[in-house]
Amino acid sequence: xxxxxxxxxxxxxxxxxxxxxxxxxxxxxxxxxxxxxxxxxxxxxxxxxxxxxxxxxxxxxxxxxxxx
Numbered sequence: 001x002x003x004x005x006x007x008x009x010x011x012x013x014x015x016x017x018x019x020x021x022x023x024x025x026x027x028x029x030x031x032x033x034x035x036x037x038x039x040x041x042x043x044x045x046x047x048x049x050x051x052x053x054x055x056x057x058x059x060x061x062x063x064x065x066x067x068x
Contacts, residue, residue, distance in 0.1 A: 010042050 018039040020026060030037050059065075 014042050 021030075021037050021039050027037060060067075
């Protein structure tokens with residue numbers, strides 16, 4: 001698969017997921033479960049995940065958790 005194909009798939013999936021999450025029925029159901037819905041671009045998601053990944057890797061090292 002070419003890198004552009006991967007980006008096209010990611011863009012298409014992101015648009016569909018954002019559309020679904022922004023539907024009033026989905027928002028209502030998620031809000032009832034006290035979920036906060038946050039939609040955005042794949043880059044927004046990466047900006048959210050990178051610091052979390054670093055944070056939890058540090059915790060993993062501190063408590064000596066191994067993923068085998």
